[in-house]
Amino acid sequence: MATPPPVPSDKTSDRALSRRSFLRSTAALSGLTALAASLSPLRELDDFTSTEQFLQKYYKELTPEEMTRVLARIEKEVERQYGIRPHVRDLRPMDGVEFVYCLNLTRCIGCRKCVHACVAENNLSRDPEIQYIRVLKLPHGSLDVEKAEHKYTADQVPEKGFFYLPVQCQQCRNPACVKVCPVHATWQESDGITVIDYDWCIGCRYCEAACPYWARRFNFAKPGLPAERINPDMSYLGNRPRKLGVMEKCHFCIQRTRAGRYPACLEVCPVGARKFGNILDPNSEVSYILREKRVFIQLKEEMGTSPRFFYYFDK
Amino acid sequence: MIAATRNYLRFLWRCGRIAFVGDWRYYAWMGVLTIVSLVGLHAYSRQLVDGLVVTGMGDEVSWGVYIANFTFLVGVAAAAVMMVIPVYIYDNEELHDLVIFGELLAVAAIIMCLAFVTVDLGRPDRFWHLIPVIGQFNFPASMLSWDVLVLNGYLLLNVHICGYLLYCRYHDRKPARWFYIPFVFIAIFWAVSIHTVTAFLYVGLGGRPFWNSAIVGPRFLASAFTAGPALIILALQVIRHVTHYRITDKALLTLRSIVQVSMLINVFLLINEVFKEFYSGNHHVASAKYLFIGLHGHHALVPWIWTAIGLNVTAMVLLCLPLSRSLKWLNLTCVMAILGIWIEKGMGLVVPGFIPTPLGEVIEYTPSLNETLVCFGIWAFGLLCYTIFLRMAVPILQGRLAKANEGRPEIQGDEQEIPAAFPSKPDRIPTPTAH
Numbered sequence: 001m002a003t004p005p006p007v008p009s010d011k012t013s014d015r016a017l018s019r020r021s022f023l024r025s026t027a028a029l030s031g032l033t034a035l036a037a038s039l040s041p042l043r044e045l046d047d048f049t050s051t052e053q054f055l056q057k058y059y060k061e062l063t064p065e066e067m068t069r070v071l072a073r074i075e076k077e078v079e080r081q082y083g084i085r086p087h088v089r090d091l092r093p094m095d096g097v098e099f100v101y102c103l104n105l106t107r108c109i110g111c112r113k114c115v116h117a118c119v120a121e122n123n124l125s126r127d128p129e130i131q132y133i134r135v136l137k138l139p140h141g142s143l144d145v146e147k148a149e150h151k152y153t154a155d156q157v158p159e160k161g162f163f164y165l166p167v168q169c170q171q172c173r174n175p176a177c178v179k180v181c182p183v184h185a186t187w188q189e190s191d192g193i194t195v196i197d198y199d200w201c202i203g204c205r206y207c208e209a210a211c212p213y214w215a216r217r218f219n220f221a222k223p224g225l226p227a228e229r230i231n232p233d234m235s236y237l238g239n240r241p242r243k244l245g246v247m248e249k250c251h252f253c254i255q256r257t258r259a260g261r262y263p264a265c266l267e268v269c270p271v272g273a274r275k276f277g278n279i280l281d282p283n284s285e286v287s288y289i290l291r292e293k294r295v296f297i298q299l300k301e302e303m304g305t306s307p308r309f310f311y312y313f314d315k
Numbered sequence: 316m317i318a319a320t321r322n323y324l325r326f327l328w329r330c331g332r333i334a335f336v337g338d339w340r341y342y343a344w345m346g347v348l349t350i351v352s353l354v355g356l357h358a359y360s361r362q363l364v365d366g367l368v369v370t371g372m373g374d375e376v377s378w379g380v381y382i383a384n385f386t387f388l389v390g391v392a393a394a395a396v397m398m399v400i401p402v403y404i405y406d407n408e409e410l411h412d413l414v415i416f417g418e419l420l421a422v423a424a425i426i427m428c429l430a431f432v433t434v435d436l437g438r439p440d441r442f443w444h445l446i447p448v449i450g451q452f453n454f455p456a457s458m459l460s461w462d463v464l465v466l467n468g469y470l471l472l473n474v475h476i477c478g479y480l481l482y483c484r485y486h487d488r489k490p491a492r493w494f495y496i497p498f499v500f501i502a503i504f505w506a507v508s509i510h511t512v513t514a515f516l517y518v519g520l521g522g523r524p525f526w527n528s529a530i531v532g533p534r535f536l537a538s539a540f541t542a543g544p545a546l547i548i549l550a551l552q553v554i555r556h557v558t559h560y561r562i563t564d565k566a567l568l569t570l571r572s573i574v575q576v577s578m579l580i581n582v583f584l585l586i587n588e589v590f591k592e593f594y595s596g597n598h599h600v601a602s603a604k605y606l607f608i609g610l611h612g613h614h615a616l617v618p619w620i621w622t623a624i625g626l627n628v629t630a631m632v633l634l635c636l637p638l639s640r641s642l643k644w645l646n647l648t649c650v651m652a653i654l655g656i657w658i659e660k661g662m663g664l665v666v667p668g669f670i671p672t673p674l675g676e677v678i679e680y681t682p683s684l685n686e687t688l689v690c691f692g693i694w695a696f697g698l699l700c701y702t703i704f705l706r707m708a709v710p711i712l713q714g715r716l717a718k719a720n721e722g723r724p725e726i727q728g729d730e731q732e733i734p735a736a737f738p739s740k741p742d743r744i745p746t747p748t749a750h
Contacts, residue, residue: 034349034350041360145675147675200441200444200451201438202442204435205435214674218377220366303521
């Protein structure tokens with residue numbers, strides 16, 4: 001009948017203490033569970049950076065022995081991922097060579113064969129689609145890129161009243177991208193090619209913002225490259241498969257041109273609009289063009305970037 | 316030496332403990348912030364696995380809301396200087412005891428800044444490439460390397476100043492002037508530098524005419540000194556409301572004058588920019604056209620920028636009217652200024668710089684859900700940090716968390732029951748009755 005005595009409100013009583021420590025441990029436990037749950041997508045990380053790769057040194061600081069090991073690692077990785085044993089080389093620039101590209105705008109018909117040859121040669125991601133060359137369709141008489149059509153889909157090219165301007169990395173003498181990179185992951189080599197160390201790039205995309213030619217491409221997603229389309233002739237600074245989250249761009253087919261071959265875009269061009277060679281050699285085709293043609297232009301010359309990519313015209 | 320270390324660790328331990336103690340409002344607020352932070356962390360984990368493809372960014376618009384928020388928050392951090400200058404140079408009495416809240420806000424803002432840059436990286440696992448000596452730090456050529464230095468430097472300066480002053484207060488001893496005054500003055504210049512360097516990050520890109528304008532730096536400072544103190548006005552009132560810490564209306568009105576002048580300059584500079592872009596009518600106007608009136612049928616940002624301009628101009632008018640001396644109107648004005656500047660400086664500056672692309676293509680940008688969640692997460696985390704800093708700082712400044720009461724039971728979150736005015740001598744502090 002009698003009402004039970006009121007529970008003492010004294011906080012130091014055993015009950016209050018155990019209640020408090022119970023609450024505390026519950027809070028801590030649920031906090032940890034919530035933390036684990038919020039990190040749960042990380043379980044799907046399949047391509048986790050290996051220690052070897054994490055600690056890999058900067059390209060320019062690798063000794064020849066270390067480079068051999070790095071190339072072997074890349075070969076192993078490519079083989080594991082695509083089932084094809086590639087041949088990965090580290091080709092160095094040749095002495096007395098400075099590469100220059102000349103493109104004949106009178107001849108170019110806008111067929112985009114260069115675009116696709118580049119994709120095939122350089123192991124570019126097919127899904128999502130990455131392309132180093134963008135062909136602009138411009139109305140007759142204007143070099144104003146804002147008038148350009150990028151995604152033209154004509155049954156037949158060339159279309160009357162238009163000309164075509166293929167744009168890729170201009171391999172500038174004064175590259176805006178190299179200056180801004182916070183970690184020296186991109187630089188200009190002695191033969192004039194601006195390269196990227198894909199294993200050093202942190203993916204800040206500052207170079208992409210800096211480039212006045214929109215020549216750089218970023219791996220926003222994991223590159224989708226079908227194994228049967230792999231080009232096994234690879235180089236470290238060139239066409240070896242890229243990883244998620246790094247920058248890439250045209251490198252004048254470094255794996256070909258440093259081995260004495262022409263770039264893939266040049267070889268495929270059906271109208272011979274593309275010329276490539278050593279500007280330091282007075283007898284080269286490009287030397288001849290820049291010496292003899294009355295007009296040739298560098299895109300956005302006013303930027304002061306001084307491209308090694310020249311556009312010229314026939315009569 | 317050992318005793319000093321032990322004292323310091325004890326101080327840290329007590330500060331850490333108090334962060335977990337509070338009334339129900341404190342727990343609710345911290346609970347919500349924790350949940351939003353974790354939701355953001357979840358979204359970021361998704362991004363780590365799938366890549367930045369889960370954002371709305373692409374090769375055309377390669378920076379988005381992450382960098383927009385980063386830019387805005389660098390301004391908030393820099394704005395602490397607008398309290399430091401009145402106090403340390405003009406000996407302003409009203410702001411004297413409040414300046415530390417501005418500096419703590421700067422610390423929280425820098426933490427958010429660093430988080431926003433980190434989530435924007437494609438390869439955060441390679442962050443060590445950025446560390447001088449062991450990595451390859453492209454200093455002084457890259458403006459981004461400058462930014463890394465000035466942001467981390469500013470963080471250290473403010474952590475040192477706040478930490479030292481609070482620790483002295485905890486011991487109830489007078490801080491040695493030589494040990495913090497020089498740093499305060501360095502921090503004044505440093506604050507200007509963090510925002511100038513962040514502006515140069517954009518200004519330095521010749522290929523982006525929208526950014527390649529000398530006025531971006533001054534505009535950044537003007538907008539920062541508007542939005543930052545506006546945020547501090549709001550924060551101080553929250554502090555006053557929940558802790559009874561002495562914050563006078565006069566102090567708030569001093570900050571109001573700062574916001575007022577800065578907003579006038581900010582709008583003036585905006586007019587300069589708009590005139591230069593549109594009157595000359597050359598090709599470089601494309602991005603500005605896209606932003607203000609739309610380009611080739613694309614106008615995603617047009618409603619945003621006009622909302623921002625509307626908010627800024629209204630805030631400017633209100634700030635010039637005596638009406639905004641009333642706190643209700645002042646708060647409304649501050650909210651408008653903060654929102655207006657966030658839009659103008661974030662989305663209104665970063666995104667149109669990419670549109671059209673240097674090759675003339677117009678591809679628009681909308682942040683994805685995942686990207687938005689990451690942003691909310693970082694904001695929540697920043698607010699969480701700021702709340703914790705205040706939770707530690709306020710009782711120390713009030714003298715309730717002090718060396719003198721070390722052995723006594725820890726204070727709970729009962730600020731409301733303690734009288735508003737506190738004697739500064741620790742021996743006269745009303746301590747909670749021992750049970």
